[in-house]
Structures are given as structure tokens and as C-alpha cells.
Amino acid sequence: MIALPLGVYLSKSRHLKLVSIIMGLAGIIQTVPSLALIAFIVVIFAIISLPTIGTVPAMVALVLYALLPILRNTYTGIRQVDESVIEVATGMGMKPVQILFSIELPLSLPVIMTGIRISTVWTIGVATLCGLIGAGGLGDLIIKGLRSIQIDYLLAGTIPAAILAIIFDWILSLVEKWLTPEGLSGGVESRV
């Protein structure tokens, strides 16, 4: 919800330098292993004396982590729309808003959806790690299992998490198919 509009805004921004800095930053943050990110947030929270345990910091970490793939993909997706298509659309008298919704978004949909799917799957993964900071849920079970080396707990935690990830990914792939306009799906016979 947050990343998509932000991504759109960035893709239109004229301040190319600023944008590339932000994108670079986003890229770096994304490479930080999620565990480290969580730890990082815990530390920051401790400094600004917010609760370091429980769902709040977990949510922050999750939101941040989920944001980035969607942001990057939205940005990239919109930038890669063929220039001449945009030129013609403007020349024909479409308003910028109309161009965004009827042309740019449909054409960047595959890329954006990929971003969303990646984000979703990773978020589920990161969520389990949040068990470390006492956020509860499946993560908790995994951690307990690891600590006490009891397979039952481990399995009870990991299997649902994995299944959850797989199901969500599958649902999103269906959504993607449903949203993708026929002309782009490659399912129609294309002439080169």
C-alpha cells in the first residue's frame, strides 16, 4: 500500500539524482540479511526507548522489508514502459493521470506483481524470524524447537510457514494472470 504510490511518485520524479540515491539505499537495505535488520531495529528502538519486544518492532521490520521489493519493482516497471507509447498517449490528448492508469500501470504490471510476490514470500519468512524478539506466532514455535532441539516444535513452525508462503505465492500468481491484459501474456500467437 505504501510502496506502490511511493514507487510511482519516484518514477515520475525529475530529481534523478535524489531518486538514484534512494534506490541505491533501498538496494543496500535489501541485501542486509533480515536477521540483521531485525537486530538493527531492536537496537534503534532501544535507543529511542520504544518496546523492543513484541509485535511493534516486528511490524516495523516487516513493513520496511516488505516495502523495498515493491518499491524497486514499481519504479523499474514504470520506467521501462516504451517511450514512444507514452509520447503518443500524450500527443493524443490523454491527461497524465489517465496515462498512468490506462497505460503505464497495465504495462508495468508483470514487474510490479513480481515485486509483490517476492515481497510477500520474504515477509512470511522474516515474520518467522520475528519470533526471536518475542513476536509470537509460528516463529515462536520454530525458536522453541531450535532451542530445545525438539523436532515437533520445529516442524510445527516451519511447515505451516512454508505452506503459507507457497499458498500466497500461488494466489498472487493467479491474481497476476487475472490482471494481465491479454495482449501481453504471450499466450496469444505473436508475430515477430
Place this chain on the structure above:
Amino acid sequence: MIRFDQINKTYPNGLKAVCDLSLEIEEGQTLVLLGTSGSGKTTTMKMVNRLIEPTSGRIFIEDIDIMKKDPIELRRKIGYAIQHIGLFPHMTVAENIAVVPKLLKWSEDKIDKRIDELLSLIGLEPEQFKHRYPAQLSGGQRQRIGVARALAADPPVVLMDEPFGALDPITREQLQKEFIEMEIKKTIIFVTHDVFEAVKMGDRIALLDSGRLQQLATPAELVENPKNEFVDQFLGQHRFQLSLLTRTLKTIIPETEQTASTCEGPVPLQHLRAKSSIIEALDMFKKSGKTALPVYQKRLFIGNLQKAELLKAITGILGERGGTT
């Protein structure tokens, strides 16, 4: 109909794309903006639908300063076709064509009818092509649809920026011919760097160089009377060929024969028109194998042209060019 008044375009980095351009285009005429890359021809055209704004000067369409109009409204009444076509890949052919009519809030009925009309006009069977996607079309088909899309809302003015440029030469020639045969009665501004395309497509040609207008003339006049050295060099070694393309039979048939007689009878299949070019006449002579062909002006017979006369005229032109290579 369209008037450029002292138009200038200078970019922030100092580049002068268009300098002091003034010209007028009459309604229903096709003006070709001809020039090499960087001559300012595309820039000039884009100022008409305000994709580029002039640095100074004004442009009038039907005596209204276009700066006083809302650019979006303006663009919806001007057809726009570009070299890379830019068909929307996620829309069907019908949806592509319907874009501007929908923006103008036409009724669905009207839009449907118009789509069928246009597809027939460009030679694509409506039922077959309406629901296809651009990816399923050949280059020539896409280009035709680009043109149809520009004409969709029946705009009085149409801008075409090297619309056939992305095609192979054979398809390009085919489309040029089809476009001329469509006899579109609109005010058209056509940009090209190809002098042969220019003389084919234009009622008048504006030759530009480095943003300045070098000559504004009919194709025949441009070829016969180049105004300055630049024009001369631009025509270069093609002048002879261009002469053949632009000179009409009217210049060959002796004055005395040009009295239209009320000759009865139907116009024979193999005939020439007074405004046929020399090349067209040569083609007809070759095709028919005759030594003399009747010439008509509108439906009136004005005389016979002997093949020998035609050849003599051509030799005459060659003689005129004797000085240049």
C-alpha cells in the same frame, strides 16, 4: 488554417532548434516539412500540438492562438502518428483506435461504426482485425493502424512524423501509395527526411536546415527553381529523377492542343491525365505498348501525346541539367 508567426525554439543549453519560422498552411493542404536530422522539422511539428512549446512567436489554428487553448483539448482535436507507431500493446486494435473518441465521449455506437469504417479504409478487414493485438500484426499492418488511430476522431488537422519510416522500402512505398489514394481531405503536416517521399506526399514542401526555412514551394517549383545553394545541394544528383516525378504532362503538351474538346465517349482504360507526371506517363506507355496515348483533363479530352514527344521532352530536361553532374 495553420499559421506560424516568427516561431523560435531555443533550448536551455543554447541550442537553436527553430529560428524565425513563418509560414502558412491552407485548409486541406498537405505540407511536408523536409530536412535532415536536426533541421528542426520534428520540433516544428511538435509545436503544433504543444508537445514542445515555442520560445517565442505564435501559432494559429483557424486564427486562434494555440497558446490560449488548453493543450489537452487541443491535442484531442489533432491527429498524431509517429515513426515508432506506439500502438498500445495491451489493447486490441479496436481499443487502440477508440482511444481519442472515448476521450471525446463519443457514443459506443458511433465508435464502433467509426472503427469499422477506418479499418476498411486502410484495407484491413474489420471483423478479422478488430480484436487482434499489436503483437500479432506485421509492421505494415501496425503502421496502417497507427494512421487509422490518428484519424479516428476525424480531426481537422493531422500531424505525421515520418510515419512510414520504420518500414522496409517496399512496404513503405505501398503505404505511401495507399495514403495518397485515400485522398484524405484534412490539413496535414508531414515530416520526412526523404525528398522522394516529400514530392510524392506534399502539396507544398517546406525545406528546413538548422532550424531555418530554406524554401517553401510546390514540389515542382522546388525541383525546378531551387532558391539557394543549400536547396540545390539538397536535391543534389536526384534532380533529374525528381524532375521526372514532379513535371506534369501539362508542361509538355503544346499549348495549341490544350483546348478541351467535348469529345464524347467513355475515357479509355489506358489514358493519361494532364497532371500525370512524366514517370507515370512512361509507365503507361510501357504497359500499353502504344506509341500515342490520349490525355484527359478531368473528363475532357485535350489531345494525344506521342511517345516520341515525351522522349523528346525528357531529353530536353537532360539537356537543361547539362551543367551539373
